Amino acid sequence: MARKAVAQELxxxxxxxxxxxxxxxxxxxxxxxxxxxxxxxxxxxALYYHFSEKAELFYALIKDDFSLLMQRQxxxxxxEHGFSVNLLQKLMMEFVWFGLSNPNHYEMMFMLNEPExxxxxxxxxxxxxxxxxxxxxxxxxxxxxxxxxKFTLPWNLFMSMHGxxxxxxxxxxxxxxxxxxxxxxxxxICVSLDFDSHEQQRPIVKMVGPNLPITNAI
Numbered sequence: 001m002a003r004k005a006v007a008q009e010l011x012x013x014x015x016x017x018x019x020x021x022x023x024x025x026x027x028x029x030x031x032x033x034x035x036x037x038x039x040x041x042x043x044x045x046a047l048y049y050h051f052s053e054k055a056e057l058f059y060a061l062i063k064d065d066f067s068l069l070m071q072r073q074x075x076x077x078x079x080e081h082g083f084s085v086n087l088l089q090k091l092m093m094e095f096v097w098f099g100l101s102n103p104n105h106y107e108m109m110f111m112l113n114e115p116e117x118x119x120x121x122x123x124x125x126x127x128x129x130x131x132x133x134x135x136x137x138x139x140x141x142x143x144x145x146x147x148x149x150k151f152t153l154p155w156n157l158f159m160s161m162h163g164x165x166x167x168x169x170x171x172x173x174x175x176x177x178x179x180x181x182x183x184x185x186x187x188x189i190c191v192s193l194d195f196d197s198h199e200q201q202r203p204i205v206k207m208v209g210p211n212l213p214i215t216n217a218i
Contacts, residue, residue, distance in 0.1 A: 083138035099165035
């Protein structure tokens with residue numbers, strides 16, 4: 001296929017669609033803007049019309065992925081009408097579902113270690129963790145020693161989920177294959193933290209800005 005030089009003929013949406021498959025197949029390091037354009041049958045100048053560098057193109061992909069994940073989480077929080085252990089368990093299972101149903105997306109969002117990408121995705125990663133942390137902090141708000149746990153516990157639980165997802169991705173397990181294992185893993189976490197004895201239902205959340213929820217005044 002002859003390369004095309006007119007940038008307008010190549011839409012941003014098509015670049016993202018085809019680049020995602022290329023990154024998933026060959027990995028981030030193996031690709032350049034030139035090789036991506038060549039695989040699409042265009043000049044690399046056509047890509048630079050839309051993206052200034054490979055890292056920016058890659059970031060556009062994972063930003064869409066984070067938006068999808070966080071939107072699903074926000075909708076789940078609103079549907080539950082409040083904070084509870086049940087919501088926390090559902091939120092953790094939702095995270096597992098997303099990771100194992102979209103392993104290529106998840107790897108690009110959370111598992112790729114490239115220095116040139118570090119400053120691109122930190123905001124989205126932090127927002128994703130903060131949404132998770134808000135629910136946990138509300139669930140444990142009345143527990144003894146709450147103040148000593150409100151910052152460390154969300155991170156520990158998040159990393160526990162990340163470890164489970166990473167393990168399953170490594171061994172190519174689907175969500176359905178790992179679902180019972182994940183449910184038992186989450187149940188044991190809640191039992192070990194004595195969440196059930198502190199079951200509570202806190203007020204509904206409201207959304208502030210495009211990404212983060214906050215609670216009503218409590």
